[in-house]
Amino acid sequence: MIKKDINVLAIETSCDETAAAVVRNGREVRSNIISSQIELHKIYGGVVPEIASRKHIEKINQVIEEALSAAETSLDDIDVIGVTYGPGLVGALLVGVAEAKAISFAAKKPLIGVHHIEGHIAANYIEHKQLKPPFLCLIVSGGHTHLVLVKDYGEFKIIGKTRDDAAGEAFDKVARAIGLGYPGGPKIDKLSREGNPNAIMFPRAHIEGAPYDFSFSGLKSAVLNYLNSLEMKREEINRADVAVSFQEAVVDVLVSRTILAAKEFRMKSVAIAGGVAANSALQKAMSKACAENGLDFYCPSPVYCTDNAAMIGAAAYYEYVKGNYSGLDLNAVPNLRIGER
Numbered sequence: 001m002i003k004k005d006i007n008v009l010a011i012e013t014s015c016d017e018t019a020a021a022v023v024r025n026g027r028e029v030r031s032n033i034i035s036s037q038i039e040l041h042k043i044y045g046g047v048v049p050e051i052a053s054r055k056h057i058e059k060i061n062q063v064i065e066e067a068l069s070a071a072e073t074s075l076d077d078i079d080v081i082g083v084t085y086g087p088g089l090v091g092a093l094l095v096g097v098a099e100a101k102a103i104s105f106a107a108k109k110p111l112i113g114v115h116h117i118e119g120h121i122a123a124n125y126i127e128h129k130q131l132k133p134p135f136l137c138l139i140v141s142g143g144h145t146h147l148v149l150v151k152d153y154g155e156f157k158i159i160g161k162t163r164d165d166a167a168g169e170a171f172d173k174v175a176r177a178i179g180l181g182y183p184g185g186p187k188i189d190k191l192s193r194e195g196n197p198n199a200i201m202f203p204r205a206h207i208e209g210a211p212y213d214f215s216f217s218g219l220k221s222a223v224l225n226y227l228n229s230l231e232m233k234r235e236e237i238n239r240a241d242v243a244v245s246f247q248e249a250v251v252d253v254l255v256s257r258t259i260l261a262a263k264e265f266r267m268k269s270v271a272i273a274g275g276v277a278a279n280s281a282l283q284k285a286m287s288k289a290c291a292e293n294g295l296d297f298y299c300p301s302p303v304y305c306t307d308n309a310a311m312i313g314a315a316a317y318y319e320y321v322k323g324n325y326s327g328l329d330l331n332a333v334p335n336l337r338i339g340e341r
Contacts, residue, residue, distance in 0.1 A: 006320060007071075009078045009103070010313030011064065013096030014088025014116045015142075016040075016047045017306070018059040022071035022078070023313030026321075027125055031070035032303070032310040035059045038183060045182050046172065053091035060099050067309070075107045082316025085113040085326075086336030087143070093332035101328050112316040113326040116307075117144055117338055118156065120273040122318070123304040123311035131298050136267040138258045140282070141274035142168035142185075145214050145254075147261050148338065150271075153318035156339050159261055160212025167250055168276045170216040174223050174246050178239045188243045189279050195240030200226065202249040212261050219249050247281055255285045262295055271298040278305040 005024055012019040016037040022030040037055050041047045068074060083100035086093060097113075104111035121137045133153060139146045145167045147160035165173070168185055175184025180191065202222050205215040223246050230237050262270050270290050276282065283299055290297035304311055319325075324341065333340075 006079045006317055007073065007077055008080050008082050008313040008316045008320070009064070009067070009075070010082040010114075010309040010316055011060075011096045011100050012084045012116075012119070012307055012309040012312045013056045013060065013092050014084045014086075015092060015307055016052045017308070018056050018063050019307065019309035020064045020067035021309035021313050022067055022073060023310055023317065026122070026314045026317030027129055029126055029310045029313075030073070031067045032308055033063050033066045033070060034308055035063050042182050045176060047089070049089045049091055052089060053095060056092055056095035060095055064099070075103070075109075078107070078109060080110045080112055080316060080320045082112045082114050082312050084116045084119060084312050085330055086115065086333035088116055088334060090332050090334040093334065097330060097332050101330060105328060110320065111326045111328065111330060112319045112324070113330045113341070114312045114315045114319065115336055115338060115340070117146065118154070119311040119315045121148065121150060121156070121271070122315035123273055123300040123308070124271045124298045125314050126304055126310060127301060128298045131269065131271065134267065135269035135271055135298075136258065136262050136265065137271045137273055138254060139274045140167045140254060140272065140276035142166060142172065144274065145216075146338070147212050147257060149265060149267075154315075154322055154324065158338055159265070160210070160214065160257060162214040162216065163207065164215055164217035165220060167214070167216060167254065168274070170220045170250065171276065173220055174243075177224055177227055178237070178242055180239075185276055185279060188247055189281065191240050192244035192247045192281065195238070195242070195244035197244045197248045199238065199241035200245035202226075202245055204249055204253050212257050214253060214257065216250065219246070247279070251279070251282050251285050254282060255289050258286065259289050259293055263293070267295070269296040269298065273300060273305065275306050278302040
């Protein structure tokens with residue numbers, strides 16, 4: 001029997017954020033602490049796995065202590081330990097998993113391994129108390145672009161995914177090409193506000209026989225070819241026009257596929273999640289398209305779009321309620337698929 005209030009201590013170390021949170025009943029965030037490594041990796045133009053792992057080791061205990069302190073609680077009041085165990089960088093994941101297992105064993109608390117992408121989906125539960133399955137969720141991040149039917153809590157079906165680059169990966173590569181640096185997504189979003197979205201018509205990929213799948217490698221190549229052609233002609237590059245035209249192409253595809261899937265599968269609600277879900281153009285376009293098609297639209301606040309532990313705590317709660325516990329043999333799985341346990 002589940003007692004009235006369940007407090008989850010959640011840990012997230014899948015990439016370059018060391019994060020811990022305390023979440024009550026899957027929906028109430030009591031604390032959410034994030035130690036970001038962006039400045040550390042910026043000079044390399046992207047995340048360096050070994051550096052990320054070492055920084056996680058350095059920060060993990062401090063972040064957990066801060067999360068418990070901010071929640072005005074202690075391990076005695078924690079009911080379950082949740083941790084991301086995949087997908088992600090294997091060395092980074094291992095730091096969080098080892099820490100969670102140690103706490104679980106020492107404090108005699110149940111352990112729940114959480115899929116990172118399922119955590120992103122669960123981020124929508126935090127601020128939208130009325131949101132319940134079933135619904136359609138578009139997950140867009142640096143490593144993933146998925147269209148997922150959320151059939152129930154912890155029950156998912158992938159109906160579309162990228163065939164090559166993830167949307168966030170394309171943002172980073174284009175940002176690098178026009179000299180914006182890392183991380184590319186927020187910088188393109190900001191610069192795009194100064195550009196003309198109709199200045200350059202970049203391609204929108206359509207995959208025959210796979211109406212819900214995505215492809216961004218052709219778009220990325222088209223942008224690079226455009227930049228190279230201007231450089232060869234020694235013509236000036238309007239970076240804002242390139243940024244907004246590229247962004248429009250990505251957003252158009254993401255929105256059109258999502259709305260098509262929502263209609264086909266008769267969903268009444270659409271959510272977006274992941275780092276790219278913080279993009280202002282995507283939020284605006286998806287909100288407008290959902291309104292035009294009679295769909296409820298949900299999106300987390302920016303702090304819950306990027307990697308965080310609160311979303312892991314939300315997902316862990318629903319696994320706990322279902323009795324899907326993990327053993328102390330839980331290990332990092334860098335290529336973990338949605339729905340696998």
